[in-house]
Amino acid sequence: MNNRLTLGISFNAQDVNGYTARGSIMDWLVRGGIAGALTALITQAISSLLFALKLLPVNLMVQLAGSLVSPFHPVTATLVHLIIGAGLGIILSSILAFTGSDYHLLKGAIFGALEWLVEKVFVVPLIGVVFPFRHTFLLNTVEIGFNILYGILAASFIVVLRQPEARPR
Numbered sequence: 001m002n003n004r005l006t007l008g009i010s011f012n013a014q015d016v017n018g019y020t021a022r023g024s025i026m027d028w029l030v031r032g033g034i035a036g037a038l039t040a041l042i043t044q045a046i047s048s049l050l051f052a053l054k055l056l057p058v059n060l061m062v063q064l065a066g067s068l069v070s071p072f073h074p075v076t077a078t079l080v081h082l083i084i085g086a087g088l089g090i091i092l093s094s095i096l097a098f099t100g101s102d103y104h105l106l107k108g109a110i111f112g113a114l115e116w117l118v119e120k121v122f123v124v125p126l127i128g129v130v131f132p133f134r135h136t137f138l139l140n141t142v143e144i145g146f147n148i149l150y151g152i153l154a155a156s157f158i159v160v161l162r163q164p165e166a167r168p169r
Contacts, residue, residue: 028093028158035157036089037082043150044081060138085150088115092151093158101162104155112151116144 051061092111096104120140 028097029090031158031161032090032093032154033086034089035093035154035161037086038157039089039150039154040082040085042153043085043146044078046149047146056142057138060136060142085154088150089154089158092154096155096158101159104159105152108151108153108155109148110151111155112147112149113144115151116147119147 050056054061088111092108095111096107099107
């Protein structure tokens with residue numbers, strides 16, 4: 001007897017490697033949420049490490065930190081970052097569930113770049129965030145790099161978190 005919570009909807013998609021993705025929506029919702037939150041935590045740790053090691057110019061570090069934490073307390077900002085990362089992981093997981101896991105790294109990179117574009121064009125203006133600094137080419141390049149890294153890592157974690165028999169060989 002299956003005691004797992006499901007939403008009553010299942011899918012059956014096959015990728016080029018011959019893997020057939022069977023399961024409930026709840027499976028890839030949970031998998032995407034875990035992978036997204038974990039990846040958000042990793043990318044935030046990488047940016048913190050870059051700040052601590054002073055590997056980026058000081059003005060760029062201040063701008064990146066300002067876009068990550070303002071106007072929130074750092075703990076609140078981290079929680080918001082993890083929640084948003086989990087939500088984006090669910091979206092990416094659903095994309096991979098329906099399109100297959102072939103080329104998942106490329107799909108993740110494209111997803112990260114598109115997420116950055118949606119954030120800059122729609123989300124930031126809609127919520128009325130006004131930054132006290134100008135977004136320079138270097139800042140935008142670093143931000144899109146982090147988002148592409150997020151997409152690649154999240155797609156990798158989503159594939160790894162599948163059932164053992166479903167993992168690419």
